[in-house]
Every structure is written in structure tokens, then in C-alpha cells.
Amino acid sequence: MAVSISHLGYRKLSRVIFGWQAADRTSLLALFILMEVASHWLWCLVVWWRQDVYAPYVNVTLLYPLWIGVTLMGAYSFWMVSRLSPIRKDNDALHQWQAILVTLYSTYIAVVIVVMGHSSLVAGVSLVGGAMLAMMLVQRRYVWRAFLGHAAVILAVTLLPYFGVTLPNLRQMSISSFPLGTYSYLTYSEMTAIENAVSAAALQKGALSWDSLSQLRYSSAFFWRATHIYMALPKAIFIIYIFRALLSILDESKKETLQHANQDELTQLNSRRYGLTQMKQALKSVDNQQDFSVILLDLDWFKDINDNYGHDVGDLVLAEVAQTLRQFFTDEAIVSRYGGEEFLIVLPDTKHDSAMLIAEQLRRSIAEQVITADDDITFRVTASLGLYTLTHGARSCIKQAHATLVQKEAESELNQSQKVKLRPNKRGARKILTAQLPQDICQRLISTADKALYEAKGRGRNQVVSANAMLAEEDVGRRKKQCGGTL
Ligand SMILES: Nc1nc2c(ncn2[C@@H]2O[C@H](COP(=O)(O)OP(=O)(O)OP(=O)(O)O)[C@@H](O)[C@H]2O)c(=O)[nH]1
Known part of the structure; x- marks a missing residue:
């Protein structure tokens, strides 16, 4: 995986990446996963560090197992980054590692989404964007299977509460005034309903005043929405960026192929x-x-x-x-x-x-x-x-x-x-x-x-x-x- 300074630059770098061998591209996927997992790890650290502020809306007891899981996934991705390149000649082993990587990542991200509180933004970006990015880098059939598994998990997470199954969730709420007198366990849907009511109250006059903004800033609604944007937006931007690079490379190679087919190389006349x-x-x-x-x-x-x-x-x-x-x-x-x-x-x-x-x-x-x-x-x-x-x-x-x-x-x-x-x-x-x-x-x-x-x-x-x-x-x-x- 040799990228020199001369490769830096959007088009050149993308060309180098798509020209890499399968093992190097798998390592790159592991690196992307590592970066995402690192951002989750940082989030856990900040919440743990500022428990005094976030305790009213975060179930800190559940934060620890999540943090351990995130750390383990990070360690595994880190190991994969360095492990894959040397086995570039062993195709069977490489395919096995690719299957493990995408399965583990899909499971990991599904668990994170459930535990951090699923939102359509995070679920959508992870489901579609993650699969798109992985398909560019590793065997498409593994990614396709992982994508179907991931879609099934999202469907289950959405439907299970209707069957009385309560999934573990970091979101919690201790409210000392309206609408509940004391701390009470609320379901995910109840919490989002209250969060929506808080946001609506702040926006009641049609414009957000400084007072209502600060009220919102310290609310659970703001915290969790900010969390979801933090989880989804950089990932979405990154994936679209890579996808754009791939499309521009495809355009160029289509042009090159046509030119090769239509033009005689030596004389530059029509073939x-x-x-x-x-x-x-x-x-x-x-x-x-x-x-x-x-x-x-x-x-x-x-x-x-x-x-x-x-x-x-x-x-x-x-x-x-x-x-x-x-x-x-x-x-x-x-x-x-x-x-x-x-x-x-x-x-x-x-x-x-x-x-x-x-x-x-x-x-x-x-x-x-x-x-x-x-x-x-x-x-x-x-x-x-x-x-x-x-x-x-x-x-x-x-x-x-x-x-x-x-x-x-x-x-x-x-x-x-x-x-x-x-x-x-x-x-x-x-x-x-x-x-x-x-x-x-x-x-x-x-x-x-x-x-x-x-x-x-x-x-x-x-x-x-x-x-x-x-x-x-x-x-x-x-x-x-x-x-x-x-x-
Ligand atoms: N350098 C070069 N030679 C080529 C290329 N394509 C074909 N040739 C050569 O062109 C020569 C054609 O030879 P001939 O078919 O005998 O034709 P000629 O010597 O021109 O004789 P006449 O056509 O009868 O006048 C062959 O020796 C081929 O190897 C090419 O792309 N580059």
C-alpha cells in the first residue's frame, strides 16, 4: 500500500486506490472502519468525561459495555489494516477475511445503531452508504449478503417494540418537571415524542430565540440529534466523495477504452x-x-x-x-x-x-x-x-x-x-x-x-x-x- 506525496490529489489518489490489489483495498476498508470506530470511541469518551452534563439523558451503565465493544472492534480493525496486505497471494484466505470483516462490521454498526438510538439518518447512511463503499473495495457478494442481514436487523429493530420487546438503549430521561414528576423508564418512542415536543415548544414562535436555543442545547433532543449528525454526516460526505471519484474514473476509463477501440495507436487515424x-x-x-x-x-x-x-x-x-x-x-x-x-x-x-x-x-x-x-x-x-x-x-x-x-x-x-x-x-x-x-x-x-x-x-x-x-x-x-x- 504505497501512496507517495505525488499521489495526493483527488483524482490521482483515487486512481491509485482503484488500481490496488484486492488485499490492499480490503486493508483500506478496514482503515475506514477503524476511523469510524475511532469516532464512536471518542463519543463514548466525551459522554463518560461529561457525565455530569449528559447523565440525565444517557444510561451510563450501558455506556461501559458499548465502549468495550467499540474498543474491541477498533482493535480488530487495526489488526486487519496491517494483517491483510501480506496475504495478497492467498486468495482463499483473503476472501475469508473479507467475509469476516464485512459481517463483523455490519453486526457492529447494527448494534451501535440500536444502542445509541436508531434514527433514519444513521440507519440510512450506514445501510446504503456502508454497502456502497464496501462494494467498491471488497468482494461484492459478501457485501450484498451483509447488506441484506443489516436490512433485516433494521426492520427487526423497528418492529420489535410493537411486540413488547424492549431493546437496550443508551437513551434515558430523568425529568423533574413536565411532563413527568420523577425519573421514569421511557420507551424509545416515548422519549423521541417528548424530545419532539421540547423542540416544537422552542420553535413555537416560528423563530429560535437565544433563550429557547440555550434551552434546546441542554435538552436531550439536541444532544441525540447532534450525536446522530456526528455519526452519519461525515460518513455520508466521505462515501459520496469516494463514489464521485469512482464515477469520474469510470468516465475516464470509458473514454480511454473508446479511444483505444476507435483510434489506431501508431498513426492516430481511425481504427x-x-x-x-x-x-x-x-x-x-x-x-x-x-x-x-x-x-x-x-x-x-x-x-x-x-x-x-x-x-x-x-x-x-x-x-x-x-x-x-x-x-x-x-x-x-x-x-x-x-x-x-x-x-x-x-x-x-x-x-x-x-x-x-x-x-x-x-x-x-x-x-x-x-x-x-x-x-x-x-x-x-x-x-x-x-x-x-x-x-x-x-x-x-x-x-x-x-x-x-x-x-x-x-x-x-x-x-x-x-x-x-x-x-x-x-x-x-x-x-x-x-x-x-x-x-x-x-x-x-x-x-x-x-x-x-x-x-x-x-x-x-x-x-x-x-x-x-x-x-x-x-x-x-x-x-x-x-x-x-x-x-
Ligand atoms: N514497421 C511496421 N511494419 C509493419 C506494420 N504492419 C505491417 N508491417 C510490415 O509491412 C510489410 C508489408 O509487406 P508486404 O505485404 O510484402 O508489402 P510491401 O513490401 O509493401 O510490398 P508491396 O505492397 O507489394 O509493394 C510486412 O513486412 C509487415 O511486417 C507496422 O505496424 N509497422
């Missing part, structure tokens, strides 16, 4: 998966009159760069080319690292001729770029590019062909169901309504661009080849029939 997701979305949002272009770019002889200059230099080249791509394109283009030294560029709403022009300019920019690996090593790289533009005409043709296919499938499904006298499948009918572009349309576009890229490599590299032009050279009749040859 392949995120690039494809964005491409799918872009394809959905282009309107009926817009063309959609896809470029696949692959660096030439990249293996040689790795072999000649080393893998680090290869990485540097990838990062520099990625930088060129970022500078070259506007935000509308979707640029992602598709594979090792392959990049996918999606240009929504871009016609074939404009896309060819862009691809050619890009090829030239990369070829002109001088890579400086070390002070004395400079070289250039080239790239081959394959381009395919899905024209709006081809797109509606594909949609239509796909809709026909889906309809045929649905009809055959319907016939099949009627043959075996099954109820027609509603999904089949819905398919017809939602049929748009086929699910694998992105892969089809990319593989068409890939064919053009392969052709560019075959033609000697460092050039742009259009898949549309390649397809145009193929059998026109077949292409017309099938909406663009290979697609």
Missing part, C-alpha cells in the same frame, strides 16, 4: 473497425443523387523499408504518411488505417473524376514527401492506390436487386411455412419494407477498390487505378445486367 462503422453510416446518409468514392492506398515496397532501416523506421514512415493523410483531407473524408501499411479513404458525395484527381494529388504528395529517419538517413516512399466510385445510379440498381432478392427469400419462406402449415413469419414481410443496400456493401466496395489496387501494383506501383475504368473494359452487357460487374 479499421471504426473506419468501417463510419463508412457504413456515411453510405446510409448520402442522398439519392450523390456518388460515393472509396480509395484503398498501400505503400510500395514497405517490407524493404523495414528490412533496410528497421521496424522503428517503418513505424515512423507509417506515422508520417498518416500525418500527410490527415493534412490532405478535410473532415468530410473518412481516413482509417485498414491494415499494416494499407489505408482506407472514404469520400462521401464525391464523383469519380474528382476522386481520381484527389487520389492522383495524394499519390504525388506522398511521393514528394522526404522521410528523415535519423539525421543522416533520408528517403522517399511511394504508394499505389485503387479507387472505386459507387455512382448513384449503380447504388439504386444494387438496392433494387437486393430488394428483389429479399422479397424472393421472403416469398419462399412464406411458401415453406404454408406447406408445413406454420404461421407465416412476420419477419419475412418486414424484410421487404426495410430492404436497402445489402449488409456487406462496404466489404464489396472495398474489395472492388482492392482489385484496382492489385492492378496498380501489377502495373509497376506508384500509380492510381480506377476500378470503374477496369469494369468499363469488361463485358458491357453483363455489367448492365448485374449493376456494375463484380459488385
Whole structure:
């Protein structure tokens, strides 16, 4: 459990704590319990010390066993703080200790609440807050069981007096005037009723005067309410503070995870998966009159760069080319690292001729770029590019062909169901309504661009080849029939 000065600070400290091993976090829970128990011990000390003032409302005879119990729990928590870290490797033992710690603490706090006089404030904070804090630090199933046990105790404490069971309570009252003539044993409910009456009397005029305030200060009502606030409020603030830290850490780690999933670490471009997701979305949002272009770019002889200059230099080249791509394109283009030294560029709403022009300019920019690996090593790289533009005409043709296919499938499904006298499948009918572009349309576009890229490599590299032009050279009749040859 090493926390250095540099860790101090809300976020850093929380990160360190949640990064700890289970044994250290259990020790930390024991430390929190120790702190709470110490505050109870202090309360016992003050009441014992000022018996002269508090004797009218505190049953001092019961204070001693409570104080002993608090001391024992404190000693146990203290021992746990130092005991747990060394057994970090023994999982079974650690889990046993965690179960014992949460059970003992739940029992302890339930007894304290009963003996000090249960109030909804203390019971609520202990029940919910204690469980929340413990769940962040130790095995959740133990805390859940302890929480249920604790809830049962609170329910029992609330109901038992109605069945004539009197629970031991530190609260007592000796009143020499109204409403009782002499000291008398009162139940917890009777005492709180009197305390409420005293408070109401003090507040009768709607505002608290100094006289009534001092009258209240020395009353049992004030003492016990102050006690409950002392027990519950710091604990509530502390737990909410820790919970806030946990949530902010969760937010940060969610952001980090998303970034890792969506961004390629080396090039800082979109990852392949995120690039494809964005491409799918872009394809959905282009309107009926817009063309959609896809470029696949692959660096030439990249293996040689790795072999000649080393893998680090290869990485540097990838990062520099990625930088060129970022500078070259506007935000509308979707640029992602598709594979090792392959990049996918999606240009929504871009016609074939404009896309060819862009691809050619890009090829030239990369070829002109001088890579400086070390002070004395400079070289250039080239790239081959394959381009395919899905024209709006081809797109509606594909949609239509796909809709026909889906309809045929649905009809055959319907016939099949009627043959075996099954109820027609509603999904089949819905398919017809939602049929748009086929699910694998992105892969089809990319593989068409890939064919053009392969052709560019075959033609000697460092050039742009259009898949549309390649397809145009193929059998026109077949292409017309099938909406663009290979697609
Ligand atoms: N440094 C580095 N190399 C990578 C990375 N990813 C893939 N490579 C390497 O890229 C090289 C790709 O080699 P090839 O597929 O033969 O391609 P090429 O040498 O560029 O040849 P052509 O594509 O035919 O021009 C392989 O040696 C991979 O190990 C990476 O992230 N960093």
C-alpha cells in the first residue's frame, strides 16, 4: 500500500486506490472502519468525561459495555489494516477475511445503531452508504449478503417494540418537571415524542430565540440529534466523495477504452473497425443523387523499408504518411488505417473524376514527401492506390436487386411455412419494407477498390487505378445486367 506525496490529489489518489490489489483495498476498508470506530470511541469518551452534563439523558451503565465493544472492534480493525496486505497471494484466505470483516462490521454498526438510538439518518447512511463503499473495495457478494442481514436487523429493530420487546438503549430521561414528576423508564418512542415536543415548544414562535436555543442545547433532543449528525454526516460526505471519484474514473476509463477501440495507436487515424462503422453510416446518409468514392492506398515496397532501416523506421514512415493523410483531407473524408501499411479513404458525395484527381494529388504528395529517419538517413516512399466510385445510379440498381432478392427469400419462406402449415413469419414481410443496400456493401466496395489496387501494383506501383475504368473494359452487357460487374 504505497501512496507517495505525488499521489495526493483527488483524482490521482483515487486512481491509485482503484488500481490496488484486492488485499490492499480490503486493508483500506478496514482503515475506514477503524476511523469510524475511532469516532464512536471518542463519543463514548466525551459522554463518560461529561457525565455530569449528559447523565440525565444517557444510561451510563450501558455506556461501559458499548465502549468495550467499540474498543474491541477498533482493535480488530487495526489488526486487519496491517494483517491483510501480506496475504495478497492467498486468495482463499483473503476472501475469508473479507467475509469476516464485512459481517463483523455490519453486526457492529447494527448494534451501535440500536444502542445509541436508531434514527433514519444513521440507519440510512450506514445501510446504503456502508454497502456502497464496501462494494467498491471488497468482494461484492459478501457485501450484498451483509447488506441484506443489516436490512433485516433494521426492520427487526423497528418492529420489535410493537411486540413488547424492549431493546437496550443508551437513551434515558430523568425529568423533574413536565411532563413527568420523577425519573421514569421511557420507551424509545416515548422519549423521541417528548424530545419532539421540547423542540416544537422552542420553535413555537416560528423563530429560535437565544433563550429557547440555550434551552434546546441542554435538552436531550439536541444532544441525540447532534450525536446522530456526528455519526452519519461525515460518513455520508466521505462515501459520496469516494463514489464521485469512482464515477469520474469510470468516465475516464470509458473514454480511454473508446479511444483505444476507435483510434489506431501508431498513426492516430481511425481504427479499421471504426473506419468501417463510419463508412457504413456515411453510405446510409448520402442522398439519392450523390456518388460515393472509396480509395484503398498501400505503400510500395514497405517490407524493404523495414528490412533496410528497421521496424522503428517503418513505424515512423507509417506515422508520417498518416500525418500527410490527415493534412490532405478535410473532415468530410473518412481516413482509417485498414491494415499494416494499407489505408482506407472514404469520400462521401464525391464523383469519380474528382476522386481520381484527389487520389492522383495524394499519390504525388506522398511521393514528394522526404522521410528523415535519423539525421543522416533520408528517403522517399511511394504508394499505389485503387479507387472505386459507387455512382448513384449503380447504388439504386444494387438496392433494387437486393430488394428483389429479399422479397424472393421472403416469398419462399412464406411458401415453406404454408406447406408445413406454420404461421407465416412476420419477419419475412418486414424484410421487404426495410430492404436497402445489402449488409456487406462496404466489404464489396472495398474489395472492388482492392482489385484496382492489385492492378496498380501489377502495373509497376506508384500509380492510381480506377476500378470503374477496369469494369468499363469488361463485358458491357453483363455489367448492365448485374449493376456494375463484380459488385
Ligand atoms: N514497421 C511496421 N511494419 C509493419 C506494420 N504492419 C505491417 N508491417 C510490415 O509491412 C510489410 C508489408 O509487406 P508486404 O505485404 O510484402 O508489402 P510491401 O513490401 O509493401 O510490398 P508491396 O505492397 O507489394 O509493394 C510486412 O513486412 C509487415 O511486417 C507496422 O505496424 N509497422
